[in-house]
Amino acid sequence: MTCDEAEILIHALIDGELDAGHAREVEAHVAQCPRCAAALAAYRQMSQAIASADLRYSAPQSLRLRVEAALPKAAPAAAPAPSRRAILRGFALGSGVSAIAATGLFAIMLRNDDQERINSEIVSAHLRSLQAGHLTDVLSTDQHTVKPWFNGRLDVAPPVIDLTAQGFTLIGGRLDYVDARPIGAVVYKRRAHVINLFVAQTSNTARREARTETLQGFNIRTWSERGLNFWAISDIGADELAEFSEKFEAAARTNTEG
Amino acid sequence: MQSGRWVAAGRTAAFSETAGQKAMPVTSLDNDPNKARRFRELTLPHLDDVYTLARYLLRDASDAEDAVQECYLRALKHFDTYRGPAIKPWLFAILRNVCRAEYARRAAAPAAIIDDTAETAEQAPLWHETEETPEAQILREHDASAIRRLIDTLAEPFRETFVLREINDLSYREIADAVGAPVGTVMSRLARARAMLRSAWMAEQEPEK
Numbered sequence: 001m002t003c004d005e006a007e008i009l010i011h012a013l014i015d016g017e018l019d020a021g022h023a024r025e026v027e028a029h030v031a032q033c034p035r036c037a038a039a040l041a042a043y044r045q046m047s048q049a050i051a052s053a054d055l056r057y058s059a060p061q062s063l064r065l066r067v068e069a070a071l072p073k074a075a076p077a078a079a080p081a082p083s084r085r086a087i088l089r090g091f092a093l094g095s096g097v098s099a100i101a102a103t104g105l106f107a108i109m110l111r112n113d114d115q116e117r118i119n120s121e122i123v124s125a126h127l128r129s130l131q132a133g134h135l136t137d138v139l140s141t142d143q144h145t146v147k148p149w150f151n152g153r154l155d156v157a158p159p160v161i162d163l164t165a166q167g168f169t170l171i172g173g174r175l176d177y178v179d180a181r182p183i184g185a186v187v188y189k190r191r192a193h194v195i196n197l198f199v200a201q202t203s204n205t206a207r208r209e210a211r212t213e214t215l216q217g218f219n220i221r222t223w224s225e226r227g228l229n230f231w232a233i234s235d236i237g238a239d240e241l242a243e244f245s246e247k248f249e250a251a252a253r254t255n256t257e258g
Numbered sequence: 259m260q261s262g263r264w265v266a267a268g269r270t271a272a273f274s275e276t277a278g279q280k281a282m283p284v285t286s287l288d289n290d291p292n293k294a295r296r297f298r299e300l301t302l303p304h305l306d307d308v309y310t311l312a313r314y315l316l317r318d319a320s321d322a323e324d325a326v327q328e329c330y331l332r333a334l335k336h337f338d339t340y341r342g343p344a345i346k347p348w349l350f351a352i353l354r355n356v357c358r359a360e361y362a363r364r365a366a367a368p369a370a371i372i373d374d375t376a377e378t379a380e381q382a383p384l385w386h387e388t389e390e391t392p393e394a395q396i397l398r399e400h401d402a403s404a405i406r407r408l409i410d411t412l413a414e415p416f417r418e419t420f421v422l423r424e425i426n427d428l429s430y431r432e433i434a435d436a437v438g439a440p441v442g443t444v445m446s447r448l449a450r451a452r453a454m455l456r457s458a459w460m461a462e463q464e465p466e467k
Contacts, residue, residue, distance in 0.1 A: 008449045015423065015448075017430050043452055046459055047424065053402040055409070055425050059309035063323045067305065067330045072294045152429030155344060201303075227303065 001029040003036055010040045014047055016138070016148040048144050054255070115222075119231075121178045123216050126196050126233045129174065129185065135194065136172030136187050146173040150184050156228070158184035158199030159252055166247040168195065188244070195234040195244060202229045210245050212238045221245050225252070297337050300345045301330065307426055308349055314421040315357045317410055325360060329353040347428060350436040354418070361414075408458050416451035419444055 001009075009026045012018045018026065030037045129135050138149040147160040153175055162170045167190065174185045178198065188195040202224055210223035219241045221232045232245055308329060312322035333340075333352050340348055409417060415437075422433045430448075434441045 008445050011449050011452060012430070012445060015430070042456055046452065046456060050405060050424050053405050055310075055402055055406060056306060057310045057313045057322075059305045059326065060323070063309065063326060064305060066323075067327055068298075068302070070327060070331055071298060071334060073291065151427050152431060157427055 001025050003029075003033060006030065006033065006036045007039070010036060010043065013040070014043055014148075016145065016151070044144075051144055051147070052255075118179060119213060119215050119220055119222075122196075122198060122220060122231045122233055123218055125176045125178055125183075125185070125198070126194075126218060129176070129187070129196055130194060135174065137174045139172040141170050141172075143170060146170065146186065149173055150175075154182060154184050156184070156199070156201040158186055158197075158228070159255070160186055161248060161251045161255065163188065163244075163247055163251060166251070168244055168247065190234070190236050190240060190244070193234055193236045195232055195236065195241070197248070198231040198233070200229045202227060210242070210249075212241060214238070223249075225249060293337070297334055301333060301349060304346055304349055307346060308353055311350055311353055311421060311426055312357065314409065314425070315354070315414075315418060316360060321360060325353060325356045328356045332356065344432055344435075346426070347432040347436040350422065350426070350428075351438065354437065404462070408455055408462070411458065412451055412454055416447050416454065419447040420451035420455070423448055 006026060006029045009018065009022065010030065013023055013026045030040050138146055140146050141162070141164065143160045143162040147157060150157040150160070150173060158173075160170070160173065164170060168188045169190075170186070171189050172187050174187060176183050176185045176198065178200075181200075184199050186197045186199065188197065208222075208224035210221055212219055212221045214220070218233050218235055219238045221230075221238075221241045221244075223230050223245060230245070230248075232241055232248075234241055234244075236244075305326070309322060309326050312325045312329070313319065316322050316325060329349065329352050332355075333349055336352070409420065412420060418437065419433060422428045422436060423430075428436065430441050430444050433444045437444070439447075
């Protein structure tokens with residue numbers, strides 16, 4: 001590989017866009033070319049600084065109302081009986097109905113049997129992930145490697161937050177299936193225990209307080225925040241799992257507000 | 259900053275191909291509330307994303323708001339042509355077209371425009387303050403507005419590709435769809451954009467003594 005090629009391809013490497021073969025080629029070139037190695041390091045550093053600064057803008061409320069007013073009225077959601085897929089609607093559509101939910105036109109109710117069924121699927125997914133070689137699709141303790149990996153694989157990239165300093169080590173990410181839909185899983189370790197954090201977009205932007213349930217010996221902590229549903233599952237104690245979700249939320253808030 | 263650049267009415271008319279229809283049913287979608295609901299469900303969650311891109315493309319808050327509204331109206335009008343799967347690149351492609359029209363309008367009305375961005379675009383960044391403490395440098399490193407200023411100095415196609423990747427989190431394929439260019443072009447634009455930013459970045463990190 002020449003430097004000219006590498007000059008372009010190191011960006012694809014940083015962005016997680018290269019297949020394994022090409023990634024190895026670029027890495028091999030970088031290993032023996034100090035100039036390209038320096039460039040790669042500098043671009044990585046830059047990407048991380050950009051990712052950690054919040055560069056997005058929030059649409060002003062006035063604009064939100066203007067746009068909503070300009071669109072034709074939506075039909076209310078089909079009848080009260082909530083679709084069994086309601087909780088996972090976002091997977092298929094890549095969307096929620098945040099704005100409508102916010103206007104209070106309708107709220108998606110979750111039936112308990114839906115939650116139980118999803119919880120048991122979460123347990124199955126967790127168990128599957130513990131089998132040899134199933135835990136991670138992308139193995140990295142660097143949140144800026146794990147997060148881009150999800151781009152293009154899911155409509156909603158799950159927030160990937162390194163909690164090593166808080167005692168939960170990020171070890172990678174994985175694409176999983178729950179309720180027959182693709183779902184992002186971010187994998188952490190606490191001592192020898194694996195924590196799978198499943199993240200799905202929800203059609204309801206209301207904040208839902210975290211609560212812990214126990215199923216087949218696993219603790220599952222679920223909460224909703226910023227239009228996402230979270231399921232953290234592990235065999236660690238309920239108090240430690242609660243600590244995990246609190247640390248995660250605290251870090252997530254700093255990320256979005258900082 | 260941009261005050262007095264335009265008369266409000268002129269701006270709306272220039273922006274909006276649907277300006278005259280606002281009070282009327284926009285499309286036959288009104289007869290199909292389910293489709294309207296689907297449109298809302300699909301597109302409204304991305305309002306912040308669309309607005310973010312508009313801000314970076316137009317570099318003006320009030321123009322960005324107008325462009326976003328026009329983008330949603332056009333998207334609704336052409337919703338039948340949406341074939342999925344990802345809605346964001348489709349919305350962004352529409353927003354781009356809205357912004358193109360705005361660029362053309364800005365170019366056609368030079369007298370009314372005091373374009374302070376065009377001049378600075380070609381210049382080196384202005385923040386070479388000397389005698390900074392390391393702490394101040396660290397602060398600056400993480401100052402979102404400083405990074406935004408750097409991004410704003412990039413020329414348009416590079417800024418667009420860069421923002422779609424780094425801030426809107428699109429994959430290369432999705433960027434290619436949104437800007438209607440081959441993936442190879444996306445890759446070279448991104449490499450150029452980052453190279454330009456890197457120079458500006460270095461200039462900022464190592465102020466001249």
